[in-house]
Amino acid sequence: MWHADEPADAELVRALHRGDVDALRMLYDRHAPWLAARLRRRCSDQDAVADALQDCFTSVWRTSGSWRGDGEVAAWLWGIAIRRLVSRLRSSSAGAGRELPEVASSAMADRSSESAEERVLLGIEYGDLGGALERLSPQMRAVVEATVLDGLTSREAATLLGIPQNTVKTRLHRAKAQLRADLAGGAS
Structure with a gap:
């Protein structure tokens, strides 16, 4: 949890755009726990969640200048994180074959360890x-x-x-x- 005397998220993103690694650390400490919790509600694969979260903050580091500053940083981060998770899930299912949707759907239905939402995202x-x-x-x-x-x-x-x-x-x-x-x- 952060305190009132610490920089706001918007200030951290601007500092990050200038190359401030500490700003990335603070954003991560503030937002990674709730992002991970929300991603875990959508995906039972803990490795995919961890990878998506890492990809999210790597993307934030590389593209901090893409934040327009007219919205909440948390919403921007969530958008990146969920897109990274969906991308991970799609890429992990790509090897299953995409020739016949029926085959892919059957293969997804047989994966009992995946959440229903995860199967929907993939399908x-x-x-x-x-x-x-x-x-x-x-x-x-x-x-x-x-x-x-x-x-x-x-x-x-x-x-x-x-x-x-x-x-x-x-x-x-x-x-x-x-x-x-x-x-x-x-x-x-």
Whole structure:
């Protein structure tokens, strides 16, 4: 836990951009515990969680200048961490073969050690849902990814995406309607 006399997250990111290693250490100490806890709720593979967390802070070190400064640092970190986890899960499943979605889905269903959410994250790109997500506009897809896949609240997603919270809610509502229509049409 940090104290009021310590630099705010935004100050740490700016210091990090100037090459301050201590700033990275402070950000890690502040945020790694809750990031790891949230990642563990989405993935039962502790190695994948540890790798994603390490990748997250490596990315923060390398790309600290990409933080625009108009949102919460915590939301920015979460966005990086969850994308790293999904990337890890996708790359670890790539060796299983991607020729037939049915085969990949069956292989994923047989992995009893994975959480249900982990199987969903891995299965998103297969079948009707993956295609329906690809047909969403980039703006709607970003909202769906932030709220549904990453588990962010509409407020956190608004901060992460740099848009008003009501815009997040509107885009999510429209995206759900489009996904329902696409998936209902695909089932016919």
